[in-house]
Amino acid sequence: MVAVLVRLKLALLRNTLTRSVWALVGLVLGGLYALGLVAAAYAGFVALRLSGSPELVSGVTVIGFSAVTLGWVLFSVLVSGIDETLSPARFALLPLSARRLQPGLFAAGLLGLPGLATTVVALGLVVVWSRSVGTAVAALVAVVLGVATCFLLSRLVTAALAELLSTRRFRDIAVVVLALSGAGIGIGVNVVADSFATGTSWTGLLGRVTDVVGWTPLGWAWALPAAVAEGAWLGAAARLLLAVGLVVLAWIGWGHFLQVRLTSPLEGQSGSGKVRGGAAVDRWFGATPRGAVAARSLRYWRRDPRHLANLAALVVLPVLVVVMQLTQDAPNELVVVFSPLLVAFLLGSVLAMELAYDGSALALHIHTGLRGSDDRLGRLMAAGTLVVPALVVISVACVAIAGRWDLLLAVLSMTLGAAVVIAGVSSWISVFWPGHAPPPGANPFGKGSSGGFEALLSFTVVTGISFVASLPVLAAGIGSLWIGWLQWVALLLAVGIGGVALWLGVRVGGRALDRRWPEVLRSVTALDA
Structure with a gap:
């Protein structure tokens, strides 16, 4: 059974790569990037091996790899599992027990990118502790137990919380928690860097933290x-027994919940089935094809965890920038004031994935003969209903925090002008590189969540074209720092350039979509087959 599941995992990966050239290119580039990270990690391991004191080596390895273990657990909970290729629900109809499936699922799971990356980096522990035979052997045992602990704890926790994870309410909360966690990590890194820059001694603290973390399950x-x-x-014998016991208990617990999933597979809970405010939304956008697209898209923005993840990322970015500036002894008020521009330029990565989020449901637009321009405009109407008020609120808040009300008009002109330009460019470019997304109801951060290399290329092109087109608006807004009346010039340029970009995006993008409906449908459904 182990060999069968491993071959199945490899076959699914091979089929994905042969079906999509973008997946193959993305895998190659991702592999090169991963090799660079591994090389950097091993360079650090060698440096610790050659010149690090035992206390420093202990602190870095124990705290670092314990954080990796915690990361496996947290991200598995927050994103409902990293790799759903061999989900237990897929085996529910087969006469297989958890005892037969467990070894194969364990081996196949470690063949995924997180498992391989963790294993390769963890083997660096042997390099660091190769000063003697005893520590090298202990490090090798630690790698086996540590990697097994990472995988089994993540599977145990997600299996135990499977019913809770299947609810939309929990996924909504998880998106917010993940965004706040990212902000907290960024702020923490900034504080630590400042402490090192000011000469704060961390030697004693490192030893104390290492002692505490070393006696936790992580x-x-x-x-x-x-x-x-x-x-x-x-102490070494006690840790060995505890680590082995943890692996055994995690294995038994995972097997129990796996058996439950095989006999009682979960179904995603979609709520009460009532659509609150549905009629109001339909009246707001009107009984037209573009209005129908806008109303449906707006509902998706509210209910789809994939959209919620994007919104959380857009909101948390300026918060992170502002908080990091406020932790400085001399915060730069201009960085705070103009931080909403980051949200505007990242908007391209969200709008470029709109077609991919529909997946196979996009066929409905083709079958009903929907015009491409109505599709383009309807999606922009829905996004604008949410994004424009959010950008206004964020801009006003940043100006208020910095106390630079004299720059409010310039900030609004630059932010909204760039956002409208990006919306227009995305409406055109995304027709050619729509990217890929997880299917509706699946893990919003799982395979295909970022759209792959195709979406990365789309985002790069959209951002580059939008930046060039927005340069007059940005130049006038920045110039208003010295010449106040340039704010009004920035406003006029934002309206003019933004309006032209939006009109061209809808018209040109709509015509391109009319010609490319079959190709777009094939692209956005490539990972569903």
């Missing part, structure tokens, strides 16, 4: 070679 395995290096044989 660090039992990873602290094993450090205990051997210190000659603390009793």
Whole structure:
């Protein structure tokens, strides 16, 4: 069974790559990027091996790899699993028990990108502790137990919370928590960097944190070679027994919940079935083809976790920038004032994925003979209903925090002008590179969530063209720092250039979509087959 599941995993990967050239190109580029990260990690391991003190080596390895273990658990909970290729629900109709499936699912799961990356980087622990045979052997044992702990704990937690994770309310909360976690990590890194820059001593704190983390379930395995290096044989034996016991218990617990999933597969809960405010939305956009597209898209923006994840990322970015500036001794008020521009330029990555989020449902537009211009305009109407008020609120808040009300008009002109230009350019470019997305109801951060290399290329082109087109608006807005009346010039340019970009995006993008409906449908459904 292990060999069968491993071959199935590899076959699914091979079929994905042969079906989409963009997936193959993205895998190659992603592999090169991963190799660069691994090379950097191993360079750090070698440096620790050659010149690091035992205390520093212990602190870096125990805390670092314990954080990796925690990351496996947290991200598995927040995003409902990283890889759903061999989901237990797919085997529910087969006469297979959890005991037969577990070894194969374990081996196949480690063949995914997170598993391979964790294993390769974890083997660096052997390099760091290769000063003696005893520590090297202990490090090798730690790698086996540590990687197994990462995988099994993540599977155990997600299996135990499977019913809760299937609800839309929890996924909505998870998106917010993930966004806030990202902001917290960024702020924490900034504070630590400032502390190092001011000469704060972390030696004593590092030792204390290492001692605490090494006696938690996250660090039992990873602290094993450090205990051997210190000659603390009793502590090393205790950690070994605890780490082995944790792996065994996690394996048993995962098997229990896996058996439950095989006999009682979960179904996603969609709520009460009532559509609140549905009639109001339909009246607001009107009984036209573009109005129908806008009303449907607006409902998706509210209910689809994939859209919610995008909104959370857009909102948390200026918050992160502002908070990081406020933690500085001398914050730069202009960085705070103009931070909403980052949201405007990242908007391209969201709008460029609109077609991909529909997946196979896009066929409805083709079958009903919907014009491409109505599709383009309807989606922009829905996005504008949410994004424009959000950009106004964020801009006003940033200006208020910085106390630069004299720049409010310039900030609004630059932010909204750039956003409208990007919306128009995205309406055209996304027809050629729509990207890929997880199917509706699936993990919003899972396979295909970022759209792959195709979406990356689309975002790059959209951002580049939009930046060039927005240069007059940006130049006038920045010039208003010295010449106040240029704010009004920025406003006029934003209206003019933005209006032209929006009109061209809808018209040109709509005509291109009329010609490319079959190609677009094939592209956005490539990962569903």
